[in-house]
Amino acid sequence: MPGKWKVEDITIGATMETTFWPNPVKHSEFRYRATHLDGKRAPKVVLCDDKRIRQGVPCMVRVVALHKPDRPDRGMIEVEFVHSLSLKLEGIYIDxxxxxxxxxxxxxxxxxxxxxxxxxxxxxxxxxxxxxxxxxxxxxxxxxxxxxxxxxxxxxxxxxxxxxxxxxxxxxxxxxxxxxxxxxxxxxxxxxxxxxxxxxxxxxxxxxxxxxxxxxxxxxxxxxxxxxxxxxxxxxxxxxxxxxxxxxxxxxxxxxxxxxxxxxMDYLPPKEEIKLLAGRHPEIGPKMLQTIVHIADRIRHTPELGAGLSVRATEEVCVYLKHPLMQDNQRRMLPEVLQSSFCGRFAGRWNDVSSDAGAVWAIVQDALREADTAQKKKNAASS
Ligand SMILES: Nc1ncnc2c1ncn2[C@@H]1O[C@H](COP(=O)(O)OP(=O)(O)OP(=O)(O)O)[C@@H](O)[C@H]1O
Ligand SMILES: [Mg+2]
Missing domain, CATH: 3.40.50.300 (P-loop containing nucleotide triphosphate hydrolases)
Incomplete structure (x- = not known):
């Protein structure tokens, strides 16, 4: 929204959006300065000294005073901080x-x-x-x-x-x-x-x-x-x-x-984890990602296990499966990969049923069997 406000457009008490930067004037009583209000150039500099201001982060402010409104070369718009606009965190899912x-x-x-x-x-x-x-x-x-x-x-x-x-x-x-x-x-x-x-x-x-x-x-x-x-x-x-x-x-x-x-904090919801992994590993198909994250989710919801299962683990599975050495046989290699990337993160061995790693392996096998059965049913229904 280009353009410039006139002094008479700025009303005391109005709430507007702006973005502050450090005030270049040394020893000013205002630490922060902005030049725009609601996307248009302000008729005077906009000043504020609230320590909650983050430089470069858009925020809402309320106009408190217009100093020297009649002097085109001087004066300022004094504002008070209301709140920051939503945090935008690149590449991160947060509840x-x-x-x-x-x-x-x-x-x-x-x-x-x-x-x-x-x-x-x-x-x-x-x-x-x-x-x-x-x-x-x-x-x-x-x-x-x-x-x-x-x-x-x-x-x-x-x-x-x-x-x-x-x-x-x-x-x-x-x-x-x-x-x-x-x-x-x-x-x-x-x-x-x-x-x-x-x-x-x-x-x-x-x-x-x-x-x-x-x-x-x-x-x-x-x-x-x-x-x-x-x-x-x-x-x-x-x-x-x-x-x-x-x-x-x-x-x-x-x-x-x-x-x-x-x-x-908790792990990302499965839908969000699939989205995250799909963005980072486009070589892995949506069905495969769904299977990997679904199994991880089951493991995370097994309270008897001593530890959680990090998103690093689901990423690692993707790293294996997209490699040319495995890419052609992703489905066949999946159990092997889960044995190391999922079971390997828990105490004991995957083939020791009394250990955490063994319990994880049982979850993996159950989930893979269920996925196969569901796929076979789907194939039968469509043929
Ligand atoms: N909510 C999330 N959004 C984006 N990436 C995530 C998220 N959760 C986990 N990850 C990914 O998972 C990996 C591990 O994340 P991170 O190191 O921040 O976890 P942590 O909670 O600090 O783990 P630890 O407890 O071991 O220190 C990183 O690759 C990160 O990108
Ligand atoms: Mg950490």
């Missing part, structure tokens, strides 16, 4: 209710805890959020954390010129990101600090993060021996995987949990 909650949490800057079975898309979701919202993505795997200080620095020992051992602190990406985010010139650059496998680090180490996650917004920096501030432009998202097998290791205590807004 619509979870998506809405996620958007609200991101706008409010609360720490988010993604809780879902293995391979349900927690990590790709966090990356997609960062991409979509123009945030700098910082990945930090908590399973390597043993001491509280490991979040920010690791100690490395090296030999000095005299051969004496010297210990150095090596900053982690977590600390680099905090230092960067604290710089004056980065105040409008949002950072997404992703704490993966949050439940896998030592409880005592996790406690060190508590003041970073509450209103204190500080964490002890072992390199400078002082506390470093967690600025407002840093958003934490943590991920935990509490599959059945790992329920014993989900040791996050109530106080730690309480510092996050938990969001439960």
């Amino acid at each position: 619509p209710v979870v998506s809405r909650k996620l958007q609200i949490l991101l706008e409010s800057g609360l720490n988010i805890l993604l809780d879902g079975p293995q391979g349900c898309g927690k990590t790709v979701l966090a990356r997609a959020i960062a991409d979509s919202l123009g945030m700098r993505f910082v990945f930090f795997n908590c399973s390597s954390v043993i001491e509280a200080t490991d979040f920010l620095a690791t100690i490395q020992v090296r030999a000095s010129d005299s051969g004496q051992p010297i210990t150095d602190f090596v900053k982690t990406d977590f600390l680099h990101a905090l230092e960067e985010a604290n710089l004056e010139e980065n105040q409008t650059q949002p950072y997404l600090l992703f704490l993966d496998e949050f439940n896998r680090c030592q409880e005592s180490a996790r406690n060190a993060l508590m003041p970073a996650l509450d209103t204190t917004r500080q964490i002890f920096n072992p390199v400078t021996n002082s506390f470093i501030t967690i600025p407002d432009n840093v958003q934490f998202i943590a991920a935990v995987n509490r599959g059945n097998e790992f329920s014993g290791t989900f040791g996050i205590d109530a106080a730690q949990l309480d510092r996050f807004a938990p969001l439960q």
